[in-house]
Amino acid sequence: MYSEEQYYKALEVYKETGSITKTITILGYPKRRQTLYNWINRKRMLPEEKSTFRGYNTKDHPRHPPLELKLNALHRCFELGEDVQSVADELGYSTASIYTWRRNYIRKGAGALMNRSDERPRGRLTEGTPVSAKELEALKEQIQDMQLEIDILKETIHVLKKDPGANKAPLNNREKAVIVDALKEKYPLPLLLSGLRFAKSSYYYQRKRKAFSEKHADDRKAVMEVFYHNYQRYGYRRIKIELDKTGRILSEKVIRRIMGENGLTAKGKSPKKYRSYLGEISPAVPDLIRRDFQADRPDQKWLTDITEFSIPAGKVYLSPIIDCYDGMPVAWNISTKPDAQLVNCMLDRAVRVLPQGRHPIIHSDRGCHYRWPGWIERMKDAGLIRSMSRKGCSPDNSACEGFFGRMKNEMFYGRSWLDVSIDEFVRQVEEYMVWYREKRIKMSLGGMSPMEYRKSKGVVI
Numbered sequence: 297m298y299s300e301e302q303y304y305k306a307l308e309v310y311k312e313t314g315s316i317t318k319t320i321t322i323l324g325y326p327k328r329r330q331t332l333y334n335w336i337n338r339k340r341m342l343p344e345e346k347s348t349f350r351g352y353n354t355k356d357h358p359r360h361p362p363l364e365l366k367l368n369a370l371h372r373c374f375e376l377g378e379d380v381q382s383v384a385d386e387l388g389y390s391t392a393s394i395y396t397w398r399r400n401y402i403r404k405g406a407g408a409l410m411n412r413s414d415e416r417p418r419g420r421l422t423e424g425t426p427v428s429a430k431e432l433e434a435l436k437e438q439i440q441d442m443q444l445e446i447d448i449l450k451e452t453i454h455v456l457k458k459d460p461g462a463n464k465a466p467l468n469n470r471e472k473a474v475i476v477d478a479l480k481e482k483y484p485l486p487l488l489l490s491g492l493r494f495a496k497s498s499y500y501y502q503r504k505r506k507a508f509s510e511k512h513a514d515d516r517k518a519v520m521e522v523f524y525h526n527y528q529r530y531g532y533r534r535i536k537i538e539l540d541k542t543g544r545i546l547s548e549k550v551i552r553r554i555m556g557e558n559g560l561t562a563k564g565k566s567p568k569k570y571r572s573y574l575g576e577i578s579p580a581v582p583d584l585i586r587r588d589f590q591a592d593r594p595d596q597k598w599l600t601d602i603t604e605f606s607i608p609a610g611k612v613y614l615s616p617i618i619d620c621y622d623g624m625p626v627a628w629n630i631s632t633k634p635d636a637q638l639v640n641c642m643l644d645r646a647v648r649v650l651p652q653g654r655h656p657i658i659h660s661d662r663g664c665h666y667r668w669p670g671w672i673e674r675m676k677d678a679g680l681i682r683s684m685s686r687k688g689c690s691p692d693n694s695a696c697e698g699f700f701g702r703m704k705n706e707m708f709y710g711r712s713w714l715d716v717s718i719d720e721f722v723r724q725v726e727e728y729m730v731w732y733r734e735k736r737i738k739m740s741l742g743g744m745s746p747m748e749y750r751k752s753k754g755v756v757i
Contacts, residue, residue, distance in 0.1 A: 297326075298325065298326060298331075302323075302325065303335055305323065306319060306323060306325070306326070306332060306335060307335060307336070309322055309323060310332070310336065315390055316329055316332055316333070316390065317329075317390055317392055319332060320332065333359070360411045361387075361389070362411065363406065363409050363410050363411070363442065364438075364442065365387065366397045366401075366409045367406070367409070367442050367445055367446065369383055369384075369387060369389075369394050369397065370394070370397060370398055370401060370449060371445055371449065373394060373398075374398060374449060374452075374453070375448070375449050375452055376466070377466070380394055380395070397409055401446065401449075402450075402453070405446060406442060406443060406446045441491075444483060444487065444488075444491050445491065447479055447482070447483075448475060448479070448491055448492065451474075451475045451478050451479060452467065452471075452475065467492070469494070469498050469499075469501075469502055470502055470505075472492045472494045472498075472499070472502075473494075473498075473499055473502035473503065473506070475488075475492065476488045476489065476492065476494065476499055477503075485499075508553070509557075512550065512554060515544065515546055515550065515554065516554050516558065518539060518542075518544055519535055519539070519546075519551055519554045519555065519558075519560070520558060520560065522535050522538045522539060523535060523555070523560050526538075526735075526736075527706065527707060527728075527731075528560075528562060528563050529562055529563060529705075529706035529707070529736075530562060531562050532548055532551040532552045532555055533548065533739060534737050534739070534743075535551055535555075536548055536551055537737055537739075537743035538737070539551075540743075541743075562705070562706070563705060563706060563707075563709060563710035563711070580662045580667065580684040580687075581682045581683060581684050582683070582684070583659075583683055583684060583685055583686055583692055584657055584659070584681065584683035585597060585599075585657065585659045585683050585692070586692075587691065587692060587694070589620045589694075589695040590620065591619070591620040591621040592621075593621060593755075594619055594621045594622070594624075594750070594755050595619065595621075595626075595650060595651065595654040595656045596620065596621060596656055596657070597619070597620035597621075597656060597657050597659065598617050598618065598619055598620070598626065598646070598656045598657065598658045598659065599617070599618045599620065599658075599659050599660075599693060599695055599696040600615065600616065600617045600618070600639070600642070600658060600659070600660050600666075600696065601615070601616075601660060601661060601693060601696045601697065601700070602614070602615045602634055602638065602639070602663070602665065603700040603703075603704075604634070605704075605708060605721070605725070607713040607716060607718075607721055608713060608714050608716075609713070609716060609717050609718050609721065610632060610718050611632065612630060612631075612632055612718065612721055612722060612725065613630070613631050613632070613633065613634045613638055614628060614629075614630050614725060615628065615629050615630075615631075615638050615639050615642045615665075616628035616629075616642065616696075616699070616729070617642060617643075617646045617658070618695065618696050618699050619746075620695065622738075622741060622746045622749050622750065623695075623699065623738060623740075623741075623746055624733055624746035624747070624750070625699075625729055625732060625733050625746075626646050626649065627642055627643075627645035627646035627648075627649060628642055628645075628729055629641045629642035629645065630722050630725055630726060632718060634665070635665075636665060636668050636670050636671070638665070639665045639666070639671060640670050640671060640674065643658075643671065643674050643675075644674065647674070647678045647680075650678070655678075655679040655680055655681060656680060656681070657680075657681040657682075657683050658675065658680050658681065658682060658683065659683040659684070659685070659693060659696075660682075660683070660684055660685070660693065661684065661685045661690070661692075661693055662684050662685060662687060666682075666684065703728065703732070706728070707724065707725075707728045732745075732746075733745070733746055733747055734746075734747045734748075
């Protein structure tokens with residue numbers, strides 16, 4: 297079918313490229329790769345070229361490479377993640393050969409890669425002699441090592457769905473533990489750990505982690521339910537209290553671990569450098585609280601202030617009254633303007649729920665809202681006692697500032713308010729205030745909300 301000229305031309309191209317595939321691609325012939333293999337090994341090759349021609353029967357590049365070479369190539373390319381072309385160039389075979397070995401290995405295992413010479417030991421062994429027994433034992437060990445590598449490669453590709461040809465990252469300890477668990481019924485544990493270069497302590501650590509996840513599968517669901525049910529605002533201490541109420545007893549360490557593994561972090565904002573305004577605009581009443589925010593009974597010390605929420609739709613202002621007895625928001629008012637009506641309406645609501653005969657101290661900063669005639673007149677009519685912080689000293693009203701900080705950490709920071717209207721935001725603030733008063737547990741109150749605490753003491757507004 298082919299002329300002598302075509303025959304020699306093919307040999308010359310192959311000598312230049314060193315590749316069967318490239319030779320056929322360049323020339324367009326022969327149609328079968330086996331034909332070119334036969335040409336290379338035919339005796340018609342010129343004698344002077346035999347010493348330099350790179351043929352498939354040479355000692356360094358056998359046409360049928362041994363099983364060990366094939367497994368080593370597959371291990372480097374598809375487990376360690378080395379470049380297939382680089383490995384092929386180093387070994388002297390084409391990338392097509394390596395991919396063919398891989399396909400055969402995946403379909404039929406190591407047997408498909410073995411040559412006839414691999415199936416039996418070289419030389420003639422005399423049955424029953426010490427030499428033959430030793431060589432047979434060495435051969436068995438070699439076959440076992442190769443089979444172990446094959447099984448590890450199979451688990452890497454199939455069980456973990458990890459193809460190092462696409463992702464060259466090495467196996468991590470968790471993935472190695474999965475492979476060991478899949479093969480430990482077939483191989484001894486020390487042999488598996490040695491083949492994967494996996495420390496025994498690391499393997500048992502991974503097993504312990506897996507056992508923890510399986511053991512606390514239901515606990516994980518319960519922790520996540522409490523966390524999300526409370527607007528992602530609870531840390532591990534409050535979650536533990538809520539779980540204790542339902543009869544699910546978990547240690548704080550277990551709850552912290554579950555939260556860490558599932559990325560459950562209470563919403564908050566990184567602290568900023570302390571700043572305060574040092575200006576003074578008019579005389580003010582003295583500070584009667586003097587940073588003593590403890591109270592023996594309700595309606596003894598009240599704190600008030602104004603905080604601002606800035607969202608894309610506009611600004612919203614909240615003015616509450618906080619009772620030092622248990623931190624309960626006694627009354628509050630929400631508005632889009634920080635004017636006198638904001639604080640006056642809040643004070644009117646607080647006076648309406650104030651039991652008769654009680655005259656608490658109301659402590660505020662030195663803002664103009666608390667020096668307007670309307671505020672002062674309402675204070676006198678209700679028999680309330682005025683108290684103000686020192687100039688530019690927000691720590692003098694730190695308990696109220698702390699309430700604002702908790703509120704913003706739990707419901708404001710860490711969320712997008714881009715598509716939220718003013719009315720919707722006001723509704724959410726109102727909802728939070730009710731939840732804070734009636735549902736949100738406080739560690740200082742024994743894991744009860746302010747309303748629950750007052751009910752337990754027989755003191756309810």
